[in-house]
Amino acid sequence: SAVISQKPSRDICQRGTSLTIxxxxxxxxxxxxxxxxxxxxxxxxxxxANQGSEATYESGFVIDKFPxxxxxxxxxxxxxxxxxxxxxxxxxxxxxxxxxEAFFGQGTRLTVV
Amino acid sequence: xxxxxxxxxxxxxxxxxxSTLRCNFSDSVNNLQWFHQNPWGQLINLFYIPSGxxxxxxxSATTVATxxxxxxxxxxxxxxxxxxxxxxxxxxxxxxxxxxxxxxxxTIIP
Numbered sequence: 001s002a003v004i005s006q007k008p009s010r011d012i013c014q015r016g017t018s019l020t021i022x023x024x025x026x027x028x029x030x031x032x033x034x035x036x037x038x039x040x041x042x043x044x045x046x047x048x049a050n051q052g053s054e055a056t057y058e059s060g061f062v063i064d065k066f067p068x069x070x071x072x073x074x075x076x077x078x079x080x081x082x083x084x085x086x087x088x089x090x091x092x093x094x095x096x097x098x099x100x101e102a103f104f105g106q107g108t109r110l111t112v113v
Numbered sequence: 114x115x116x117x118x119x120x121x122x123x124x125x126x127x128x129x130x131x132s133t134l135r136c137n138f139s140d141s142v143n144n145l146q147w148f149h150q151n152p153w154g155q156l157i158n159l160f161y162i163p164s165g166x167x168x169x170x171x172x173s174a175t176t177v178a179t180x181x182x183x184x185x186x187x188x189x190x191x192x193x194x195x196x197x198x199x200x201x202x203x204x205x206x207x208x209x210x211x212x213x214x215x216x217x218x219x220t221i222i223p
Binding site for chain 2: 031090107
């Protein structure tokens with residue numbers, strides 16, 4: 001298994017501000033994934049982050065809104081920029097092991113007021 | 114992209130009951146996983162099961178890849194089984210990206 005530490009675990013933010021979420025993994029991984037889970041919904045992939053290259057964003061997500069950093073093989077950040085109440089969601093980072101099991105951080109529960 | 118539908122969307126059971134959750138997917142996959150999301154939002158990997166059958170305690174899962182569905186069985190339910198169950202698939206040629214199903218919310222009543 002993988003141990004993934006994600007922080008903050010929750011936050012309440014004012015609209016128009018930005019929040020950076022951190023994800024630390026206990027061992028080196030090639031790919032890290034960022035998901036969004038809107039209230040009562042399933043998980044949707046935001047982007048895939050590879051070390052040393054630009055993140056790959058899914059349809060409907062753009063770098064200006066969700067900039068991602070991947071400075072090394074154990075760490076990544078996701079920033080939610082210029083927030084609005086519609087950004088209130090749980091944000092999760094994930095890694096997998098050899099294209100088998102995926103492991104998730106505990107999630108960041110974001111409320112925008 | 115691939116579509117992943119789960120049924121039923123909601124399930125309420127008495128403690129001790131058994132249940133079967135279903136996951137249908139629209140295209141061939143090379144990875145299928147079942148997850149449990151507890152009431153605090155934590156996602157726990159239950160099974161990696163692209164085909165065949167696996168068992169872990171009171172839980173078991175079966176995937177019939179040729180017919181594009183997977184089943185999760187929970188026996189002798191406990192209140193700690195409550196939460197949302199998701200299946201997630203990586204479609205063939207999907208570059209390790211998981212697509213999550215619609216989820217089944219399970220509530221176990223004492």
